Amino acid sequence: MPTTQPPNSSFKSLTSVDSTKLTSRLRRTCGLSGPDIAHISQFLLNAESDVKNYQSEIRKRHAEIVSFQNRISGLQRHMEACRSLLAPIRKLPLEVLTKVFIEFCAEETTMGKVFGCPPLTLSHVSGGWRELALSTPQLWSTIDIDFDHTKSRDSDEIGWSQLVIEILIRSKKYSLTLSIHSGDTIENLQDADIRLIQTLAAQSERWRDVTLELDADSLLDESLSVIRGQLPMLESLTLKNLWEYPDFPEIDIFDNAPKLISFSAGSVSALDPTLPWNQLTNLQLTDCSFLEVLQLMEVCPRLHELTYVGDFYQNEAHPDYHPEQIRSFNHVNSFTIKTTSVNDTFMLRSMFAWLSFPPLETLSISADQMMPAWDWEEIPDTIALFISNSGCRLTTLSLKHMQLSDVDILSILEACPHLRKLVLHGWKYEEQHKVNPAVVVNAGVTTELAAKLAVNHAQYNPASTPIVPKLEELEFGFHYQSALFSGRRLVAALCRLVESRWLPDKEFADDIGVTCLESVSFVVMGSDCKAEYFTTPMNLREVGLRLEVSGALS
Template sequence: MNAPGPAVNFLVNVFVTDEDAREARESMQQNQLLMQSLDAEIARAEAALKELVSQRSEAQRLLESNSAPSETETRAIREIIVSKETTMEKLQWDISEAQAFLDSLIQSRAQAAETSDLALDNFDADIESARSVLRGLLTERDETHQTLEAHRALLSPIRRIPPEVLGEIFIHCLPKDTYIAPSVAQCPLLLTQISSNWRSVALATPALWTSIAVNLTIKSCLPNIRLIETWLARSGSRPLSFQITESIQKDYYEPGMVTSAAILELYAPHYNRWQHVRLEYLDWRIDTAIASLPCDAPPPSLASLHLSRDFWRPIEHSQLSLLLSAPRLRDCTWISNTDLGTFRAPIPQLAKLFLERPLLAEDFMHILSEGVNLAACQFFVLASSGSNLAPPTIPFVLRHNLRSLDLTADLFGRLFNQLELPNLTEISVRRFDIVPHPAPVWPHPEFMSLLSRSKCALEVISLSDMDITPEQMSDCLRHTSASLEKLILTNDRRMRHTIVDDGVLRLLTWAQPETELGNICPRLCMVKFWDCHSSSDGVLADMVESRWNVRDGGPAKNLNVAFFMLDASHPEDLRRLEKKIGLSILRR
């Protein structure tokens, strides 16, 4: 007996006609075809859902990385962006409609409350329902906007930048400081927290890890020594810049405390990579590990050296001599009571030399005559101690190409008389007072003679604790009018010298149209008057406002940085100036 076939068997009512049976069979066949069609639709829907889930997973992966999407992924992302933009437009419309409906309900309730005694519960329920709908739409809009921006970010050009170029961009993100204090809130450590890709690029870019500032106190070593070692290891073979500042006295040393010597010993094996070095010590009795540095040759890459210590021990002199004789050294700062001349400093090759140790006038002139390449210098000169300011080997007037001169001295006249500085753009003069002077210290004729002789275009004038008079100050301003950009005048409170009065301020006030005497200092963009100012209330504000926000026909540069010290006798100045951004006022 044959097995039954796949055909569907059903009982036939003997009382059903052949036509009815035929229609029943056709109906069953149509139902089968419909079921097959539905199964096919379900299969296609499941495949589409699977594709959407795959795309969502891929998009999520891209969102969590900084990789560039492929062409296929880019097309899919653009479709998502278009879809989300359409959704945003619809949501904005729905939100506007919902807000309008809510406003109308609130208005209707207010009218009903005024015109009838009917219960307002229905209004309150409708209003709460409308608010709920509006909140839901706003939440959906915010989520859609967040998703839209995230997908737009996937197409950002930075994702397509090669790692080498991205590394160069990272280098330009570093702080401008020569010595970087490590912080998770700034580069380079910040770059390692963005994504795995950025972290890999940052760790593979040695130039990001070549500079560090280390600060040692009784309580801590910042950063800790393990981070210093990691920093150094990541620097590869690049030139190194490091600063070690130790503010500890030997009497407070404890066992196990991290010392500056331990830090310097980490850098000693990389001696040939030293480029910028700053070493500052509080106590000369502490071992610095300087004596353990190589003693056969100077560091070949050393370009700048800053050394600060009361005294250097004889055991350290040979290594210090090597540091100072580095062939590429151009920038030297020496803050010590040990004479720099002990080490035969390479003054002829230096471009910058800052000395805090007092010099005799003769030594000052000798250094300038030897330092033919000096562009900036800072000196402390005791001119009153010199017996012979102009030795036979130095011409009476020394012509030099200095651009910046920072001078602390007890007497200035004889120094100014021996200089001619045609390239000078910045001058800072600071008075050193051992004993009171019966006569004014400010050598106005000598200073004006220096300016006239040099024919220099001064851009910065800074005078500290100088007894220059307002009339002499006005004379300086007129002489330097064409080039002056920054004017800094400060006094110790004990001095009580008035340098800026009504006359100086009115001279600096920009007038439109010009007065008969004309306007001066069109390039002035920064001023500081500290304990040297005495004027009528309102005159200072007139000067500042005339230069702060200027229009056509005004000075070449806006005054946008200012520091003043004012008391309660200047209510109008305080009222008019206190809200200007870039202006600081200290109230006495």
């Protein structure tokens, strides 16, 4: 009879099974004899004993398996630790690793979010990293507090306050980058939040880059009044949530900041003239009227960079205001306009029609591609006129998602013969199509535009200067859709443009009056665009062209 003895078991089985004999007995119609009954009874006793032994054996084997699994886990942890010793980051010099940590910590340090303190996260990785983090005050110099994220706290007020105090201690005397956000007025903040503001205000002599997203009442509160005259290091100030109220008291806590050069705000009526405007070099305004922009620029004689962000709604107070003559500002070398919901281009036209920046080198205009302007007919001519009136030598031009045709863009580029960097992101619209009723069509960045910008070496005419002959850096953003062959044609045209301006032989480049491209970037939006379509530029990358292709690639 076959035995039921298991291999490598610690006990000897008492049973053996004869399946044939058992089947024969089950088929009998008569009862069992006395010896059969005795045999079966003994078998059952032996089988029960074997079952218990098997169960015991299983428990022993399971214990061994658990032991093996624990050993495996231990080995894996040890292997991971060994691999970490060989990780490339451990080969970095401490100076480089410190810079990596600084960049990481500067990106997101929002208090009020769970574990929202990157320096703490880094210091918990290893003893070495903790030592490096604690010995680098700059890591602890960025504090971003969002009180709206702390409303769900129970009794953790002391914890957050203590954490901020600990960060201030670890940052030592390093200058602070500080951001405070609250959607509530000062009277609705918790007592612990106000104490936190007071703690930070007491460190105002270390403030360097500050963003306060607080209402005017909060800025007038006594908790911030202590910073008046205590801002020796403040260089950049951003104020949000400021609104104009009749007879509202002036906010004068920032009037004495000897190093302040950069200011960003929305409504500025409550501040004028309580900032040291005459020392500002960078100014960003949001949703101000054209008159307010002019008035502020007049009191900022050292202004170098001007940024306007807003909806460009027609100004209610001065809907038709324009100066008697073009205003010229002889220090502005960078002008940026960002539209968010353009319904009226009066403000845009006013700026380009009545402002002149002779030293201007960088012009950047971007629109929200989800909400493009309704009326752009006069904009291209106005921009070209602005460049002409300024008599400037633009070296950088960026036009993103504006409702401009390729002809419009070319008219602007013809006014920029000194351009070295060009960024063009086209806008899209949908047209009815027989095959696909909702086909996204590019506007602005087209095959025709690419052909005009390409250099035709075979038909070179010394008497005719190519468009933007000094171009060195180029970035195109366009929408690709595989439903139409036009998408593939556009990519091919852009590649030919790049190829035509790849002129590494300086003597040949000088002969035809075109500078060799150094950097090209394609930002692809849409779907089903293949990386292989950019084979020619990718080949040029092998011989020195800096190329980046990003976006929707398959």
